[in-house]
Amino acid sequence: MNAPFFKFGLFGDEASLIVAFIIGIGFGFFLERAGFGSGRKLAAQFYFTDMTVFKVMFTAIVTAMLGLFWLSVLGVVDLSLVYVSQTYLAPQIVGGLILGVGFVIGGYCPGTSCVSAATGRYDAMIYILGIIAGVFVFGEAYPLLKDFYSSGAMGKVTLPELFGVSYGLVVFLVVLMAVGGFVGAEWVEKKLAAKVKGVQQ
Amino acid sequence: MHELTTTRMNPQIDPTLHIWGWEIPVYLFLGGLVAGIMIISGYFIFKERYKHSYFSCFWLPHISLLLLSAGMFALFLDLEHKLYVWRLYTAFKISSPMSWGSWILILVYPTLLATTLTRIPPAFQNRIKVFDKISTFINQHPTAVKNIGVLSMIVGAILGMYTGVLLSALGARPLWSSAVLWVLFLTSGLSAAAAFVHMITDDVYERELLAKADNGFLIFELFVFAQFIIGLLSSTQMHQNAAHLLLNGPYAAVFWVFVVGMGIIIPLIIQLLAVNHKVKHTPIAPIMVIVGGLILRFVIVSAGQYSHWASAGL
Numbered sequence: 062m063n064a065p066f067f068k069f070g071l072f073g074d075e076a077s078l079i080v081a082f083i084i085g086i087g088f089g090f091f092l093e094r095a096g097f098g099s100g101r102k103l104a105a106q107f108y109f110t111d112m113t114v115f116k117v118m119f120t121a122i123v124t125a126m127l128g129l130f131w132l133s134v135l136g137v138v139d140l141s142l143v144y145v146s147q148t149y150l151a152p153q154i155v156g157g158l159i160l161g162v163g164f165v166i167g168g169y170c171p172g173t174s175c176v177s178a179a180t181g182r183y184d185a186m187i188y189i190l191g192i193i194a195g196v197f198v199f200g201e202a203y204p205l206l207k208d209f210y211s212s213g214a215m216g217k218v219t220l221p222e223l224f225g226v227s228y229g230l231v232v233f234l235v236v237l238m239a240v241g242g243f244v245g246a247e248w249v250e251k252k253l254a255a256k257v258k259g260v261q262q
Numbered sequence: 263m264h265e266l267t268t269t270r271m272n273p274q275i276d277p278t279l280h281i282w283g284w285e286i287p288v289y290l291f292l293g294g295l296v297a298g299i300m301i302i303s304g305y306f307i308f309k310e311r312y313k314h315s316y317f318s319c320f321w322l323p324h325i326s327l328l329l330l331s332a333g334m335f336a337l338f339l340d341l342e343h344k345l346y347v348w349r350l351y352t353a354f355k356i357s358s359p360m361s362w363g364s365w366i367l368i369l370v371y372p373t374l375l376a377t378t379l380t381r382i383p384p385a386f387q388n389r390i391k392v393f394d395k396i397s398t399f400i401n402q403h404p405t406a407v408k409n410i411g412v413l414s415m416i417v418g419a420i421l422g423m424y425t426g427v428l429l430s431a432l433g434a435r436p437l438w439s440s441a442v443l444w445v446l447f448l449t450s451g452l453s454a455a456a457a458f459v460h461m462i463t464d465d466v467y468e469r470e471l472l473a474k475a476d477n478g479f480l481i482f483e484l485f486v487f488a489q490f491i492i493g494l495l496s497s498t499q500m501h502q503n504a505a506h507l508l509l510n511g512p513y514a515a516v517f518w519v520f521v522v523g524m525g526i527i528i529p530l531i532i533q534l535l536a537v538n539h540k541v542k543h544t545p546i547a548p549i550m551v552i553v554g555g556l557i558l559r560f561v562i563v564s565a566g567q568y569s570h571w572a573s574a575g576l
Contacts (some may be wrong), residue, residue, distance in 0.1 A: 082523055088557035179532075180545020 064132070068142040089176045098177040100184060101167025102232050107165045112246035123239045130232045140228075148215040148234065155209075277432045282567060283299040285340035287559035288505070291454075292333030294447050294555065298455025299326040300374065300418025302472070307380055308411030310404075322459065323414075324376035330370065346535035365419075366424050373417040376400075378411045395443055422448035429566060436564070437504035437569040445487045447559075454478035454555035457529070461548035473537050476551065480530045487522070511567045521561055525554015 063069050067077050068146050095117045096102050104109035132138040167188045168179060174192065177185030199206070221228045303322040342348060350364040379397045388394060393394050427442030433439045456476035461470050494505035508517045529547035536543045 075512065081514075082519040084530070086523075097373040103384045180547055181542060181546050261318065 063136075065136045065142050065144075068139075075193060077240045088172070090174060091180065092176045095169065097173045098185075100177060100180065100182070102126060102172055103170070104165060104168040109249050112250045115246050118244060119239050119242055123236060126235060130228065141254070145219065147215045148218040150213045150215060151211050152212060156221055162193075163191075282340070282563055284560075285336040287556070287563045289333045289337040289340070289449070290334070290405060290428075290563065291556045291559045292329050293456045293553075294332040294422055294451025294559075295372070295458065296326045296333065296451075297376075297418045297422030297425070297448065298451040298453070299323075299329070299458065300370070300377070300414045300421065301452060302455050302459060303377055304411045304414030304416075304418060304466075305379060305405075305412065306411075308408055310407075320381050320383060324372055324383070327371075327374050327378065327502075330367075330374065334367065338535060342454075359428045363424050363428055366420055369417055370421055371561075373413055377414050380407050380410055403407075403418065419448065422451045427565075429562065434571065435504075435566045435569055435573065436498075436500045437494070437507065437566040438500065440490055441560075442486055442489050446483070446490055449479055449483045449486055450555045450558055453483055454552050457548035457551035460533075460543070461545045467576045469543055470537065473533050473543065476548075477530060477533050477537065478534075480526050480551070483526060489546065500571050502567070504565075507565045507569055508561070511563055512568070517561050520557045521554055524550050526551075529554070 066072065067080075072080065090144075092098070093177070096113060103109055103114055106114040129138060129140065129143070133140045134230055160170070167174070167184075169188050171192055174185045174188040178189055203210070220226075220231045291352070299322055303326070338347065340345060350361065353361070353363040354365060360411070379393060380400055382393060382397050386393075423444045426447035429435075429438040430440055430443040431449075453476055456472045457478055460469055460472040460476060463472070491505050491509065494501045507513050529550040532541065532544075532547040532550075533543045536547065
């Protein structure tokens with residue numbers, strides 16, 4: 062049985078939505094267990110006093126990347142069929158900045174706001190209403206934003222293709238980056254936590 | 263145009279027969295919700311909790327008057343000849359579910375009015391003298407209050423059953439042609455009503471009791487769903503095709519995700535944790551139950567119109 066299952070016709074459109082729902086529930090559950098239902102914990106990432114978000118998300122990225130890489134080496138996953146979204150550099154940088162501003166102001170990203178709302182936090186429910194309002198405004202303003210939204214189309218771009226290096230080398234470098242990132246994150250966390258404690262005393 | 267109509271070959275009739283839009287599911291949902299509310303408030307009135315200012319006896323009947331009126335308005339919007347609505351009340355046809363429904367709704371309003379008069383909120387007191395007099399009279403006769411509670415439960419149950427019978431009486435739609443559809447709609451209505459009280463009451467006793475009751479209703483609803491599906495799957499090919507519309511057909515995603523997953527199983531898990539004091543009570547689980555109940559009506563009404571004896575179209 063080869064993956065991606067949907068692309069190989071293991072299930073249809075309707076069943077894929079049910080599978081997405083089950084995966085989403087699992088994703089939400091583990092986000093909550095990692096403490097990502099707390100807006101304070103998430104916002105602390107931006108002040109470098111709590112690097113849990115960085116560590117958890119980078120661990121997830123590295124795990125998924127290594128899993129995909131080794132499964133493709135073993136011939137279980139056909140990487141050419143895995144969905145990769147198109148790159149539009151400038152619009153995606155602007156979109157990322159807007160999302161980041163919303164994240165640091167509200168304390169949530171879209172996924173964690175749903176997780177937090179599911180645990181009954183009212184601020185997260187208000188945040189979700191804000192997301193819906195934002196989607197509505199974007200939809201209404203789309204004719205004005207359309208040109209910028211689709212500007213700088215680069216198609217499907219991956220790091221190995223962009224730098225002309227092998228997939229395995231990129232995987233190795235990202236793992237090295239993650240290890241370095243974890244060590245750095247621990248150091249920054251201890252340094253700033255001590256500083257914050259000193260200020261509080 | 264005339265030929266298109268008489269040969270049924272128009273998008274209003276075939277292939278999906280999508281004649282009922284949003285109005286009917288909304289009406290069926292609000293009717294079921296009010297039915298559940300009447301049973302719950304009737305039970306609390308019967309248990310003499312009207313003597314205190316508890317939410318279920320005090321505010322619930324008033325809210326249900328508004329909800330039912332909203333549902334009736336949706337039903338009214340669906341009528342083709344709106345000005346002739348009064349004709350429904352010039353006859354009673356025993357074999358017509360529509361006729362039954364019209365007259366049941368006529369019974370519901372005075373029953374709701376009677377329950378509101380067991381306790382008039384201070385803001386509404388001394389506004390309409392007749393109501394104050396009736397309220398005083400009722401409160402001087404505890405048996406009358408108890409009877410109003412019983413009446414509210416009975417009329418609520420009839421209303422809840424009727425919302426399902428209305429559809430199951432239409433045998434031309436294989437999906438609706440099930441003897442347990444009324445049980446499903448009544449249970450769903452009770453569940454949504456219990457969730458509604460759980461969500462907005464400020465009384466701890468009511469919140470705990472209704473959360474526990476809702477868990478029971480949700481578990482029972484899962485069994486009724488199983489019966490509903492098994493009943494269809496063990497019937498004719500057309501009924502089996504109708505069941506597959508929900509199980510793995512074009513309505514599968516919305517049915518499994520929004521009705522079963524987010525409307526029953528997830529809120530059930532959350533509420534089981536809440537009643538066992540593992541997590542605090544929050545509005546999330548009740549909101550999921552209520553929205554799930556609304557989507558259930560949309561799915562059943564829409565998929566029912568999609569299913570038919572000619573091809574039961576998968």
